[in-house]
Amino acid sequence: MTHRPDPIRAHPGRRSRSDRARQVADVLRQQIAQGAVAAKLPAEAVLQREFSVSRNSIREALEILRREGLVDRLPGVGTVVRRPKxxxxxxxxxxxxxxxxxxxxxxxxxxxxxxxxxxxxxxxxxxxxxxxxxxxxxxxxxxxxxxxxxxxxxxxxxxxxxxxxxxxxxxxxxxxxxxxxxxxxxxxxxxxxxxxxxxxxxxxxxxxxxxxxxxxxxxxxxxxxxxxxxxxxxxxxxxxxxxxxxxxx
Known part of the structure; x- marks a missing residue:
């Protein structure tokens, strides 16, 4: 019988910042669509603890949502929901x-x-x-x-x-x-x-x-x-x- 090696799986800790940002963006997008997020998203530090990722990953995720037209990033205010779909x-x-x-x-x-x-x-x-x-x-x-x-x-x-x-x-x-x-x-x-x-x-x-x-x-x-x-x-x-x-x- 031919032995087949176990498939190689990447260690969760080795995933790129962009991979993590995409995961965060997917969850936030769903929350916005369902109305779970009202006018303003939580602060970056709060999101960082919630998703257990770096601050840069959070910022990249928010930029994804900004480019999609879902949020605006306002200096001194934070990330506000532009208009839910x-x-x-x-x-x-x-x-x-x-x-x-x-x-x-x-x-x-x-x-x-x-x-x-x-x-x-x-x-x-x-x-x-x-x-x-x-x-x-x-x-x-x-x-x-x-x-x-x-x-x-x-x-x-x-x-x-x-x-x-x-x-x-x-x-x-x-x-x-x-x-x-x-x-x-x-x-x-x-x-x-x-x-x-x-x-x-x-x-x-x-x-x-x-x-x-x-x-x-x-x-x-x-x-x-x-x-x-x-x-x-x-x-x-x-x-x-x-x-x-x-x-x-």
């Missing part, structure tokens, strides 16, 4: 607008809405034959006037036609779908990617080109399994954090 809980029957309403006034700017002939892949995702028309809705979502996401939504005609006459600026899209279909949304398939904002999208969302965006692709179905909509939602990575819970399998 807006939390979106991913669920089959909960759209982004529903998650954001508790954070301010949500308005959807409808950039276009009508019937289109979609790409073959979109038609297939909606259970349609190639060449079939669908309803297409594109909205720029704002919270208290600040652009947060760009939503591209495809719907079968039997559902989408009714939505074209609805109040797409203020009403939740999922609620409108359930009303039009007279059925419940029950299942969802989600893909999530991180991309860099192109110049056009960056201008719409009020960020610099190359900024981090989260792209949520979500296919939602009704209780009988029929496809209800296919969404591509571009969200600002500096303003939105995603949350999801699922039972253990």
């Amino acid at each position: 807006l939390e979106h809980t991913i669920a089959a029957t909960r759209g982004l607008a529903a998650s954001l309403r508790g954070h301010g006034t949500v308005v959807n700017e409808v950039r276009t809405a009508g019937q289109v002939r979609p790409p073959t892949a979109v038609a297939a995702a909606l259970g349609l034959e190639p060449g079939a028309h669908v309803c297409y809705i594109e909205r720029l979502r704002r919270v208290d006037g600040e652009p947060i996401s760009l939503d591209l939504t495809y719907l079968p005609l039997d559902i989408g036609t009714a939505l074209l006459q609805a109040d797409l600026e203020t009403e939740d899209l999922f609620a409108l779908i359930e009303r039009a279909a007279d059925d419940r949304l029950t299942t969802v398939s989600i893909n999530l990617d991180a991309v860099n904002a192109d110049e056009h999208c960056a201008a719409l969302l009020g960020v610099t080109p190359g900024s981090a965006l989260l792209v949520l692709q979500r296919a939602t179905r009704l209780s009988d399994g029929a496809p209800a909509c296919l969404e591509f939602v571009r969200m600002r990575g500096d303003r939105i954090t995603l949350r999801m819970s699922a039972p253990a399998t």
Whole structure:
């Protein structure tokens, strides 16, 4: 029998300052997102004792959060929370607008809405034959006037036609779908990617080109399994954090 040596593991004490700073930043970022940190972070000395790392590691961690736009470092004041991210809980029957309403006034700017002939892949995702028309809705979502996401939504005609006459600026899209279909949304398939904002999208969302965006692709179905909509939602990575819970399998 061939002897396999035990894997080599780095000793915890030999880890770099940047490794430790990253660990600290991850915990602080979560605390800020959950509202556990109010207006101001504890002093560097307090954080140093809490995380058992050097003062330089703490300062590097705080600089990471500053570059992410989560905190400001103010001389004579300390590290203050700039603005916590807006939390979106991913669920089959909960759209982004529903998650954001508790954070301010949500308005959807409808950039276009009508019937289109979609790409073959979109038609297939909606259970349609190639060449079939669908309803297409594109909205720029704002919270208290600040652009947060760009939503591209495809719907079968039997559902989408009714939505074209609805109040797409203020009403939740999922609620409108359930009303039009007279059925419940029950299942969802989600893909999530991180991309860099192109110049056009960056201008719409009020960020610099190359900024981090989260792209949520979500296919939602009704209780009988029929496809209800296919969404591509571009969200600002500096303003939105995603949350999801699922039972253990």
